[in-house]
Amino acid sequence: MDSSISRPESWQAPPDPGDLPQAERDAHFQRLERRWQDEVGRHLLDRVYDAPGTASVFESQFQRVIDLIDLARPGFIAEVGCGKGQFLAQLRSQTLAGGLTAVGVDLSQAVASLPGKGLKGVQADGRWLPFADESLSVLVYHGALHHVIDYEEAIRESYRALVPGGFLYIFEPVATPFTSLVHRILDPIIFRKMLVYESPVDLEYKDHFTKDRMLGVLRELEMPHSVSWSDWLAYPLTGCYGGSPVGRSRLAMRLLLAVENVCARIPGVRRLLDLFAWRILIVARKPESPCIEQ
């Protein structure tokens, strides 16, 4: 084992900065987030792939987004918060020649592993994307937008970088009355027994990442959008980066995913289960340039 790697167990969270004006508190947590992602988060990214069941759940989540993307479309697709590029690698295996060219963006040093996988990667913050105006055909946030404290600004930044007619996909765990209740009950028990696998921003701003605030920005930007919910059974049982015994079994997770898929096809059941969903998928489109009247 590489002893130079800081193991998650060795992370010492600094004391809470206490009563600070909100902007200073946000800046503190943003700095802490970067440090945590470099020292801890980037090593955790591999852990989910050591558990075959958990890996199959993550792969099915990636596929859910990939299936919606027009891969034959020319231009660039960026995943912001790409980690070690697992989503982009799966996407690339299905991309057609002459179709979308992929690039990953991440705040942490995790992005340095992309070239080794034949992928392009840039280390940058989602709030200030290293792309020219109107240069991306597709932009994806997969499990990363909730790590950006000012995620409303990150959505505006995504809009800036998209070409007119370009698509924004946001597939994220989100705060709902149900997930907030579960976190309130379970987090103190789970994190007393095991390592804290959630990042500083994840822990501190969990309840502040909501559907309504994201949709508010999309309305302000006049981006038509659709919303759907998913992941009420298999995904929470993976234990995510913390791991779980069920996550070790590919067969068990495939069965749970199959149950979810069957339930999703029954409209009444689906509406009920949406209340217990852990993830939201938002698909938004940047409007074409307005026609200039002659």
Ligand SMILES: C[S@@+](CC[C@H](N)C(=O)[O-])C[C@H]1O[C@@H](n2cnc3c(N)ncnc32)[C@H](O)[C@@H]1O
């Ligand atoms: C939970 S991981 C998700 C990784 C990958 N998208 C996946 O689904 O496997 C969240 C990622 O977001 C990145 N991240 C956190 N804050 C960010 C920011 N402000 N800008 C860009 N990336 C950020 C982290 O470094 C981390 O790699």
